[in-house]
Amino acid sequence: MVTEDKGSNSARSEARTESPQSEGMPGGRTEDKQSSSSRKSLALAQPSLRRADVADAQWNDWRWQLGHMLTSADELARVVSLSDEERAGLAASAELFRVGITPYYASLMDPDHASCPIRLQAIPRVAEAEIRAEELRDPLGEDSHNPAPSVVHKYPDRVLFLVVDRCGIYCRHCNRRRLVGGDEPPTTAELEAGLDYIAATPRIRDVLLSGGDPLLLSTRRLDHLLGRLRAIPHVETIRIGTRLPVVCPMRIDAELTSALRKHHPLFINTHFNHDKELTPEARAGCERLVDAGIPVGNQTVLLRGVNSSVRSLRALMRGLLRSRVKPYYLFQGDTVIGTDHLRTPVETAMELYRGLRGFMNGMAVPMLVLDAPGGGGKVPIIPSYIEHLDEQRVIVKTYRGTRIEYPQPRERDCTVPYDAVYFAGEPADDDREGSAEVL
Numbered sequence: 001m002v003t004e005d006k007g008s009n010s011a012r013s014e015a016r017t018e019s020p021q022s023e024g025m026p027g028g029r030t031e032d033k034q035s036s037s038s039r040k041s042l043a044l045a046q047p048s049l050r051r052a053d054v055a056d057a058q059w060n061d062w063r064w065q066l067g068h069m070l071t072s073a074d075e076l077a078r079v080v081s082l083s084d085e086e087r088a089g090l091a092a093s094a095e096l097f098r099v100g101i102t103p104y105y106a107s108l109m110d111p112d113h114a115s116c117p118i119r120l121q122a123i124p125r126v127a128e129a130e131i132r133a134e135e136l137r138d139p140l141g142e143d144s145h146n147p148a149p150s151v152v153h154k155y156p157d158r159v160l161f162l163v164v165d166r167c168g169i170y171c172r173h174c175n176r177r178r179l180v181g182g183d184e185p186p187t188t189a190e191l192e193a194g195l196d197y198i199a200a201t202p203r204i205r206d207v208l209l210s211g212g213d214p215l216l217l218s219t220r221r222l223d224h225l226l227g228r229l230r231a232i233p234h235v236e237t238i239r240i241g242t243r244l245p246v247v248c249p250m251r252i253d254a255e256l257t258s259a260l261r262k263h264h265p266l267f268i269n270t271h272f273n274h275d276k277e278l279t280p281e282a283r284a285g286c287e288r289l290v291d292a293g294i295p296v297g298n299q300t301v302l303l304r305g306v307n308s309s310v311r312s313l314r315a316l317m318r319g320l321l322r323s324r325v326k327p328y329y330l331f332q333g334d335t336v337i338g339t340d341h342l343r344t345p346v347e348t349a350m351e352l353y354r355g356l357r358g359f360m361n362g363m364a365v366p367m368l369v370l371d372a373p374g375g376g377g378k379v380p381i382i383p384s385y386i387e388h389l390d391e392q393r394v395i396v397k398t399y400r401g402t403r404i405e406y407p408q409p410r411e412r413d414c415t416v417p418y419d420a421v422y423f424a425g426e427p428a429d430d431d432r433e434g435s436a437e438v439l
């Protein structure tokens with residue numbers, strides 16, 4: 001059973017037993033009330049969530065961070081000087097998308113400048129209420145690829161397993177805002193059904209745990225879930241998508257890394273969007289993961305006015321590499337409702353990419369992709385460096401704009417004869433769309 005430790009509600013109770021504060025785990029409505037009232041009473045006892053006013057032992061406790069998320073204008077006003085636009089956005093947020101910011105992440109905010117990239121990502125603006133006709137609740141078409149509850153099977157050999165519905169921050173650009181921040185976490189039966197589907201579908205080689213943020217599960221419960229997946233013979237790799245290294249790096253503790261390292265090959269993809277987020281604490285958290293043998297990649301979302309400059313992107317990508325994190329994707333913004341003000345024109349994205357490629361170590365250059373609206377999948381939108389191509393020659397334009405001719409080879413048959421020997425008896429890949437299983 002997935003809930004040997006009695007499901008997410010119980011896991012949270014278990015965490016509360018360990019600590020008087022909420023663990024920040026996904027939970028049902030009852031728990032949310034408990035968490036909320038607990039937070040309120042703590043707020044009375046401790047009016048300031050500023051770094052300077054909080055004891056180190058609490059500040060460095062991830063459960064404390066997640067149990068004291070800032071959710072209101074009053075709380076945020078103690079940390080930054082809120083602009084009128086932010087106040088209007090916060091007032092409207094109940095109708096838009098949940099607000100929640102760890103005290104740690106709030107401490108990175110520039111108190112005086114509303115254009116601070118941390119504030120732009122975390123504090124809603126009233127522009128979120130301006131919904132365009134072409135914007136979508138489900139921009140990636142995930143809801144039409146649900147062969148089992150909590151499972152999205154879109155690509156042939158891999159699935160998303162949505163195991164929680166809460167996050168350590170509610171990003172204003174989130175493309176899954178329809179699913180996260182609610183009060184209805186996946187049930188035990190839904191997670192079991194998801195595991196059953198993965199076990200019964202041999203072409204699934206890779207499972208990406210996401211949500212919500214899977215690192216909000218208690219370590220014991222996450223360990224158990226990873227063990228269940230690892231026991232499925234055809235699951236070759238497991239990935240975890242998490243923003244906790246960015247917004248709550250104290251979550252990456254020794255208990256977590258020793259649990260994770262049991263489940264290799266395991267990969268983590270995190271989500272830094274600005275160099276300001278690469279604090280010593282965040283870098284140390286990433287390094288603890290890498291030291292546990294877990295390759296860490298980063299997915300950046302290109303956000304207008306946040307990181308949409310060559311200077312900002314170069315600083316971020318270089319900072320990631322210094323932190324032993326590989327820049328993986330740079331996403332053009334999705335067409336999710338209420339985020340038009342945060343998207344960049346595609347031609348701007350391509351120009352920004354031109355400012356990275358060739359000017360930095362190639363390891364620091366992520367792939368620029370656009371997720372095709374409606375579920376078409378990721379499409380590279382890297383600008384072409386080819387100016388002419390025929391069977392004799394190719395004219396390329398270098399990153400410096402110089403045109404250079406590349407001669408084509410004379411032989412054109414690229415068949416690999418040994419494939420027939422090496423792969424003899426093995427079935428060819430099943431390249432059907434993931435949803436083929438449910439059609």
Ligand code: SF4
Pocket residue numbers: 166167168169170171173174175176177180211212213243
């Ligand atoms: S952490 Fe990820 S899933 Fe959660 S709100 Fe941010 S973008 Fe959305």
